[in-house]
Amino acid sequence: MALSIYKPGQGYYTRMLSAVGVGVIVLSGVAWLWEKMTTIDAIPQDQELYYQAGMAVGVIAFFGALVYFLLNKPRIADFMIATEAEMKKVNWPSKKEIIGSTWVVICGTAFIAVLLWVINLGFAELFIRIGVLEG
Numbered sequence: 001m002a003l004s005i006y007k008p009g010q011g012y013y014t015r016m017l018s019a020v021g022v023g024v025i026v027l028s029g030v031a032w033l034w035e036k037m038t039t040i041d042a043i044p045q046d047q048e049l050y051y052q053a054g055m056a057v058g059v060i061a062f063f064g065a066l067v068y069f070l071l072n073k074p075r076i077a078d079f080m081i082a083t084e085a086e087m088k089k090v091n092w093p094s095k096k097e098i099i100g101s102t103w104v105v106i107c108g109t110a111f112i113a114v115l116l117w118v119i120n121l122g123f124a125e126l127f128i129r130i131g132v133l134e135g
Contacts (some may be wrong), residue, residue, distance in 0.1 A: 011081035
């Protein structure tokens with residue numbers, strides 16, 4: 001079968017989310033092109049919508065077919081399947097561990113910011129006393 005899915009049921013979420021990501025990028029590009037096509041003087045004003053819609057359908061169809069083809073190539077599909085299998089083996093931290101780690105990062109960042117601010121004040125005072133800066 002020409003349009004069959006390679007190893008269906010395996011790597012479903014990885015393939016689907018990859019396709020969704022590419023789709024978002026393609027739709028953003030189509031929206032940008034749609035807007036840019038309003039500035040082309042060669043397109044008759046009464047047919048502008050047809051040109052824009054044709055461009056949108058063509059670009060979406062091309063990239064949709066390309067993504068379908070790429071995500072069903074055995075080498076890429078096997079990589080996606082292996083990636084999803086490895087992600088299932090990851091030991092994800094609990095909510096309590098994430099909150100604790102976040103507080104450590106926030107407090108550490110605040111401490112470093114205050115420390116650098118104090119050092120900056122010290123250097124400013126030193127440079128004012130030796131005449132490099134005006135006070």
